[in-house]
Amino acid sequence: MKRTLLLVTAFGLTLSTPALAQPVDDTELDEIIVTATRLDAPLDITPGAHVIDAARIEGSGAVFASDLLAEIPGVSLYSQGAPGGVTSVRLRGAAQDKTLVLLDGVPLNDPSQPAGGYDFAGLELADIGRIEVLNGPQGSLWGSDAIGGVIALTSRELDGARLNLEAGSMQTLNAAAAIGASGEAGAFGASLSAFRTDGVSRAAAGTEVDGFEGYSAGLNGRLQLGAATLQARLRYNRSQAEIDGYPAPAYVLADTDEFSDTESLSGLVRLGGSLFGLDQSLTLARSDIDRSITGGAFPSRYTGGRDLWRWQAGTALFDQRLDLVVGAEREHARGDLSTGTEAQSGTTSAFSVGRLAVSDRVTASLSARIDSPDDYDAETTLRAGLAFQLTPGLTLSAAWGQGFKTPTISQTLCDFCFALSPFPTLRPERAEGFDLGLAWRSSDGRLGLRATAFRLEVEDEISFFFDGLTFESYYVNLARTRSTGLELDGHWALSHGLSLRAAYSWTDAENALTGARLMRVPEHAGSVGLDWNHGSWRAGLTVRGESDQLDVGGVRDGFVTARVTGGYALDDTTELTIRVENLADTDYQEVLDYGEPGRAVYLGIRLRY
Numbered sequence: 001m002k003r004t005l006l007l008v009t010a011f012g013l014t015l016s017t018p019a020l021a022q023p024v025d026d027t028e029l030d031e032i033i034v035t036a037t038r039l040d041a042p043l044d045i046t047p048g049a050h051v052i053d054a055a056r057i058e059g060s061g062a063v064f065a066s067d068l069l070a071e072i073p074g075v076s077l078y079s080q081g082a083p084g085g086v087t088s089v090r091l092r093g094a095a096q097d098k099t100l101v102l103l104d105g106v107p108l109n110d111p112s113q114p115a116g117g118y119d120f121a122g123l124e125l126a127d128i129g130r131i132e133v134l135n136g137p138q139g140s141l142w143g144s145d146a147i148g149g150v151i152a153l154t155s156r157e158l159d160g161a162r163l164n165l166e167a168g169s170m171q172t173l174n175a176a177a178a179i180g181a182s183g184e185a186g187a188f189g190a191s192l193s194a195f196r197t198d199g200v201s202r203a204a205a206g207t208e209v210d211g212f213e214g215y216s217a218g219l220n221g222r223l224q225l226g227a228a229t230l231q232a233r234l235r236y237n238r239s240q241a242e243i244d245g246y247p248a249p250a251y252v253l254a255d256t257d258e259f260s261d262t263e264s265l266s267g268l269v270r271l272g273g274s275l276f277g278l279d280q281s282l283t284l285a286r287s288d289i290d291r292s293i294t295g296g297a298f299p300s301r302y303t304g305g306r307d308l309w310r311w312q313a314g315t316a317l318f319d320q321r322l323d324l325v326v327g328a329e330r331e332h333a334r335g336d337l338s339t340g341t342e343a344q345s346g347t348t349s350a351f352s353v354g355r356l357a358v359s360d361r362v363t364a365s366l367s368a369r370i371d372s373p374d375d376y377d378a379e380t381t382l383r384a385g386l387a388f389q390l391t392p393g394l395t396l397s398a399a400w401g402q403g404f405k406t407p408t409i410s411q412t413l414c415d416f417c418f419a420l421s422p423f424p425t426l427r428p429e430r431a432e433g434f435d436l437g438l439a440w441r442s443s444d445g446r447l448g449l450r451a452t453a454f455r456l457e458v459e460d461e462i463s464f465f466f467d468g469l470t471f472e473s474y475y476v477n478l479a480r481t482r483s484t485g486l487e488l489d490g491h492w493a494l495s496h497g498l499s500l501r502a503a504y505s506w507t508d509a510e511n512a513l514t515g516a517r518l519m520r521v522p523e524h525a526g527s528v529g530l531d532w533n534h535g536s537w538r539a540g541l542t543v544r545g546e547s548d549q550l551d552v553g554g555v556r557d558g559f560v561t562a563r564v565t566g567g568y569a570l571d572d573t574t575e576l577t578i579r580v581e582n583l584a585d586t587d588y589q590e591v592l593d594y595g596e597p598g599r600a601v602y603l604g605i606r607l608r609y
Contacts, residue, residue, distance in 0.1 A: 031445065036102070036132040036152035038141055038325050038353045038367075039314070044395045045363055045387035047437030047452045048074070048135035048149070050489070054156065057125055059531060059540060061565040061579045063174055063195060065131060065153065066120040071527040071544060073487035073505035074135040074149075074454075078520050079121070081202030081594040083195075084212025084241035087120040091135050092456045093483035093509030093521045094148030094431070098405060100138070102152040104233050105310070106268050106285040109145055111345075112304030112335035114415065115462075116145060116408040122239030122262060126164075126176035126193035127218040129156030135487070136433040136454060137403030139381030140367040143329070143349055147403035147431040147458060155220055155233055157182050158189045161609040166577065168602030170209075172197040180220075187222040202244040204595040206255040210242035228273035238263045245296050253593045258296040264289040278313040285310075304335035304409075321357040326350075335408075337415040345409055346374045361389040371404070375412065376428055379404050393441045403431035407475070411462055417474040424476045431458045446493040456483040457512065482512040483521075497533040502526070520591070522546040522558065536569040551592035559588035567606070577604040 032043040032051050043049055050072045062068050066087050070077045076090040088096035097115035101108045109118045131153050138146040158180030166174040173196050180189025196213040219234045238261075245256040265288050272281035285308040292301035312327035329349040336342045351369040358364055365385040372378040383401035390396055407426040410416075414423045437452040461479035466472070485507040492500040504526035509518040524547040531540040545560035562583040569575045578601070585599040 034132060034134075035154075036134055036141075036150055038312075038327075038351075039323050039355050039365075041355065041365075044439040044441060044448075044450070045385075045397050046134075047385075047397045047399050047435035048454065048487070050074075050133045050135070052131040054129045057128065057131070059538065059565070060542075061540075061577060062125055064120070065123045065125055065128065068125075068131065069120070069133070069151070071503060071529070071542065072133050073489050073503045073525070074485070074507070075133065075505075076507070076521050076525070076549075077120075078591045079594070079596075080591050081200070081210065081244070082590070082596055083197055083199060084121055084210070084214070084239065085202055085243070085591075085594060088117060089120060089151065090521055091133070091148035091151075092433075092454060092485065093481065093507050093518055094456060094458060095461070095481075097408075098145065098147035098403075098429075098431075098458070100142050100145040100150045102142070102150060103235065103266055104153075104155050104268055105283065106266055106287055106308060107145070107306055107331070108264075108266060108287055109306075110289050110291075110302075110304055110335075111306060111333040111409055112289065112291070112302035114408065114410040114464075116405075116410075119262070121212075121241070122214045122216075122237055123153075124176075124193050124195060124214060124216050124237075126216055127155055127178060127191040127235070128153050130154040135452075136399070136435055136456060137381075137401045137431040138383070139371075139379075139403035139431070140351065140369045140383040140401060141353065143331075143351075143369060143371050143381075144347065144373075144405050144428075147405050147429060148456070155218065155235070156189075157187050157220060157222070158191075159183075159187075161607075163607040164604060165606075166579070166602050166604030168579075169600035170198045170200065170597065172600070172602060174602070174604070182222075185224050187220070189218075189220045191218040192216070199242075200597050201255065201595050202242075203253045203255060204589060204593050205253070206244055206595065208255045210244060212239070212241045214239040225273075228271060231270040231272070232268065234265075234267040236265050243293070247297070256296055258293060260291065260293050262289065262291040278315050280311070280313040283308070283310040283312075300338065302336055304333070306334075307332045323355045325353045327352075333409065335410065337410060337413060339415075343409045343413055345406070345412070347406070348372045363387045373406050373428075376406050379428060393443060395437075395439045397435075397437040397439070399435040399437075401433050401435075403433070405429040405431075407462060411475045414474055416464075419472045419474045420470065423474045426462060426475060427460050427477050429458060429460050429462060429477075431456060433457070447491070449490040450488070452487045454483070454485055454487065457481070480512040481509065481518060483507055483509040483518075485509075497538075499531045501529045501531070517550045519550045519552065522549040524558075537567070539566040540564070554592055556589055556592040559586060561586050561588060573608050575606040575608075577606055578602070579604070 034046045034049045079085045079087040097117035101118040134150040138150045159182035161179040164176040176193035178191035193216045199211050202210045216237045221232045223230045241260045243258045245258050268285035270283045288305040290303045309330040314325040332346045334344045349371045353367040355365040367383045381402040385399040387397040406428045433456040439450040441448045458481045460477040463478040465476045487505045489503040509521040527544040529542040543562045547558040564580040567575045567577045581600045
């Protein structure tokens with residue numbers, strides 16, 4: 001009954017908005033620009049790209065990046081019990097380890113994780129000013145790990161001070177503070193955030209609650225040195241979560257005393273400026289992660305890290321009709337194994353990205369990259385795109401791209417493996433993807449609609465093989481997967497402070513060898529949001545739903561859930577806030593057998609100076 005009510009509400013929002021529309025003023029909304037493509041590009045000519053800007057982050061009231069990523073078409077997000085459970089992302093059905101996660105251009109994927117994926121559980125939004133998602137293989141832009149796509153986060157540069165305080169259900173406390181100064185001569189900023197909650201049982205059948213704590217701190221600086229700019233950023237995060245496991249003798253998910261502790265540090269120094277007629281930058285970056293699990297039958301600890309050196313240069317040619325970027329990178333990764341032995345890997349790369357305005361209505365793009373891993377043959381990946389403006393505001397675009405992923409340190413050395421004969425020699429995974437997009441924007445930018453059809457195929461996918469007869473286990477290039485789908489999204493800025501946004505994705509993800517449905521990829525997913533701002537008041541309603549999905553041990557039922565946010569500004573600096581998660585108190589699971597909180601209410605205050 002609750003699910004039906006929410007579905008009717010979402011459908012009603014979609015149908016009722018024309019009656020709310022009134023004549024609007026002549027103010028044009030800014031065009032949305034995508035920056036993770038290395039060459040800044042309008043969203044309408046970039047199929048598969050999605051942007052969450054600072055205004056959306058601020059207005060959503062969301063605490064974690066995963067809360068907003070779940071609303072983007074093509075993104076499948078699943079958490080092993082919220083908040084704080086391991087949170088993974090699939091882009092267009094590709095496995096979670098095939099999404100490259102960047103913070104200010106620095107890769108965050110965990111080299112010590114067996115498949116090299118990234119856990120979004122503790123990624124708070126306190127110092128994040130922008131999130132971009134590039135669906136589809138982006139190997140020509142970012143190299144290995146970008147088979148399914150890229151999630152690029154950008155830190156915020158603040159001029160002023162802000163404080164967020166929030167408390168509510170499950171003994172939850174949330175605090176974030178930031179201060180900064182920004183001008184032409186330079187900038188400096190610092191941020192702190194903390195989140196804790198008693199939570200709910202990670203095991204849906206459990207009875208004891210499992211708490212979560214997360215802490216983040218960030219520093220950023222920018223200094224203008226004549227024609228050059230020096231930037232530096234540092235971000236620290238620590239999260240601690242009580243988790244559940246699979247105790248003997250039943251070996252089913254149940255209450256345990258296990259505890260996970262994850263600590264990460266990332267930073268960069270970047271020098272940029274104009275030299276020899278080129279806009280150049282040199283980036284030195286590093287990220288480290290240390291994670292452990294204690295209290296269970298099999299305690300473990302893993303550490304890993306990445307060092308990155310990147311040079312990039314760009315210019316405009318032929319009367320600004322051709323934009324070109326070239327660059328080179330050296331990345332070095334290190335990670336330990338279950339035995340405590342540390343292993344390393346490295347890749348040297350070169351890339352180029354070009355975009356040509358063929359005419360006033362036709363834009364073509366091409367990117368190419370050569371990656372030379374230390375332990376594997378060199379790999380070349382390409383991406384090509386073409387956009388055609390059919391009429392003012394209506395754009396047809398198409399793109400084809402490749403991706404690849406080298407075996408991780410754990411896979412290469414076959415950690416957790418046992419075999420009577422030598423382990424198989426692994427090959428890099430490879431992907432190919434196609435996009436066909438149609439985008440329309442009204443002349444004032446208030447109404448925008450986009451549709452993108454896609455196809456993604458991954459070959460030589462690495463799987464962990466276990467033989468129940470001989471008890472042999474090892475990694476092998478076994479799987480081939482295929483995803484076909486459609487992504488729809490739109491926005492409508494109405495009058496009287498009202499705006500509507502909606503997203504939907506249909507994803508048919510299957511094992512191309514057997515035809516079996518891939519796990520943890522819902523066939524249908526979508527969201528509808530209505531936001532309102534009027535004077536001192538603001539409010540927002542977001543309804544999100546997913547169809548059922550195949551999961552480990554069975555099928556997870558589909559669900560619909562809703563979030564309400566609101567605020568009242570006492571003056572120009574102070575706002576009282578409210579946030580209600582799971583408005584209808586829906587009993588649902590994102591991952592089969594893992595619990596999610598019921599209705600939760602949070603009250604807070606925001607200070608802005």
